Amino acid sequence: MKADALRGHLDAMLLAVLEGEPLxxxxxxxxxxxxxxxxxxxxxGTVYPALRRLEAAGYxxxxxxxxxxxxxxxxxxxxxxxxxxAEKRQEWKAFSTVVDGVLRPG
Amino acid sequence: MKADALRGHLDAMLLAVLEGEPLxxxxxxxxxxxxxxxxxxxxxGTVYPALRRLEAAGYxxxxxxxxxxxxxxxxxxxxxxxxxxAEKRQEWKAFSTVVDGVLRPG
DNA sequence: GCTCCACAAGTAGAGAGGCTACGTATAGCG
DNA sequence: CGCTATACGTAGCCTCTCTACTTGTGGAGC
Numbered sequence: 001m002k003a004d005a006l007r008g009h010l011d012a013m014l015l016a017v018l019e020g021e022p023l024x025x026x027x028x029x030x031x032x033x034x035x036x037x038x039x040x041x042x043x044x045g046t047v048y049p050a051l052r053r054l055e056a057a058g059y060x061x062x063x064x065x066x067x068x069x070x071x072x073x074x075x076x077x078x079x080x081x082x083x084x085x086a087e088k089r090q091e092w093k094a095f096s097t098v099v100d101g102v103l104r105p106g
Numbered sequence: 107m108k109a110d111a112l113r114g115h116l117d118a119m120l121l122a123v124l125e126g127e128p129l130x131x132x133x134x135x136x137x138x139x140x141x142x143x144x145x146x147x148x149x150x151g152t153v154y155p156a157l158r159r160l161e162a163a164g165y166x167x168x169x170x171x172x173x174x175x176x177x178x179x180x181x182x183x184x185x186x187x188x189x190x191x192a193e194k195r196q197e198w199k200a201f202s203t204v205v206d207g208v209l210r211p212g
Numbered sequence: 213g214c215t216c217c218a219c220a221a222g223t224a225g226a227g228a229g230g231c232t233a234c235g236t237a238t239a240g241c242g
Numbered sequence: 243c244g245c246t247a248t249a250c251g252t253a254g255c256c257t258c259t260c261t262a263c264t265t266g267t268g269g270a271g272c
Contacts, residue, residue, distance in 0.1 A: 004228085005201050007113040007258060013208045026220050036204045046259055048222060053258090069267050070220055089209055095111050096202050098142045102119045103195055110230065110257085132249050152230050154251060159229090175238055176249055 010042075010050055012088035015059060015081055022076035024065075025051055051075055059084050116148075116156055118194035121165060121187055128182035130171075131157055157181055165190050 006013070017023065017031045029047055032040045054060045059081030062073050077085070112119070123129065123137045135153055138146045160166045165187030168179050183191070 004259060005114040005197070007229090008111040009205055010259080013205065016209050016211075019211065024220080025222095032208060035208045037207070039200070039204045040208070043260065043262095044221075045223085045261070045263090050258085052222095068219085071266090072220065089211075091111070092205060092209055094145070096205070098145045099115055099119065099198060099202070101143070102138060102141045102146070103122050103198055105122075105125065105195075113229065113258085116230080130249080131251095132247095149231065150250075151232070151234090151252085156229085158251095174248085177237090178249065 009092065010046070011054060011059075012085065012092055014047070014050060014054060015077060015085040015088065018060065018075055018077045019082070019085060022074050024072035024074045026072075028075070054081070115198065116152070117160060117165075118191065118198055120153070120156060120160060121183060121191040121194065124166065124181055124183045125188070125191060128180050130178035130180045132178075134181070160187070 013032060014028065017028055017035065023031060025044070025048055028051070029042055029044070032042060051060065051062075055062055055075070059078055060075045061078050062075045065072050065074055119138060120134065123134055123141065129137060131150070131154055134157070135148055135150070138148060157166065157168075161168055161181070165184055166181045167184050168181045171178050171180055
C-alpha cells in the first residue's frame with residue numbers, strides 16, 4: 001500500500017494510537033503496523049516530524065525517559081488532542097462516505 | 107469537508123465519474139458535487155490540471171466540441187483508464203479498511 | 213573482538229499535488 | 243449595461259510525505 005495516500009489522515013491515526021496509552025515514536029510506528037495488519041510501515045522521516053508538528057499544535061505532550069540505556073521521547077494525548085481526534089474521526093467518516101459514493105460503479 | 111484530504115484519491119474519483127459517459131470539465135465538477143450530495147465543490151484550479159495530467163498519463167482521451175457558443179473539451183475514459191480505475195477502486199478499499207481499523211476506538 | 217541488526221531519535225532536501233487567485237471569453241437575464 | 247452562469251486555463255504557493263542521511267546503545271553470532 002502506498003503510504004503516500006495517507007496524506008491528511010496521518011494525524012488522525014497518530015492521535016488514535018495514542019488514545020489508549022502514551023507511546024514513544026518507535027513504538028507508535030510498531031503499533032500502526034500492528035493495527036493495520038502489517039499494511040503500514042511508516043518511515044521515521046514521516047512519523048517523527050508529524051509528532052513534533054502535533055505537539056507544536058498542542059495536541060500532544062511529550063517527555064523524555066530512559067529504558068535499557070536508550071532515550072525515548074514519550075508522547076501522550078492532550079485534552080485538545082482528544083477533542084481533535086473526535087473531530088477527525090467524524091471527518092474521516094464523512095470523507096470515506098463521500099469517496100465510497102463517488103467511486104461506487106453505476 | 108476539507109477537500110485537501112482528497113490528496114491521492116482525486117484521480118480515482120475523476121475516472122469514476124467518466125466511467126458511465128464522457129463529460130467535459132465543468133460537467134465533471136457538477137457531477138462530483140451531485141454524487142457527493144453537495145459535499146464536493148472542487149475548484150477549477152484543482153480539476154483542470156488533474157484532467158490534463160490523467161490525459162498525459164494515457165488514462166483519458168479528450169476532444170473539443172462546441173455547444174451553445176461555448177467551447178468544451180470532453181474527456182472519455184481510455185482502455186488504460188478503465189484498468190487503472192479498477193486498480194484504484196481496490197486501493198481505496200484497502201486503504202479505507204486500514205484507516206478504519208486504526209481509527210476504531212479501543 | 214568485530215560485525216551486524218534491532219532499537220531510538222532526529223534533520224535536510226526534494227517532489228507531488230491540491231489550493232488561491234488570476235485571466236479570458238460567451239450567453240442570457242434584468 | 244452589468245451580473246451571473248457557463249467554460250477553459252495558468253502561475254505560484256503551501257503543506258505534507260518521502261528518501262536519504264546522521265548519531266548512538268545493546269545484544270547476538272562468529
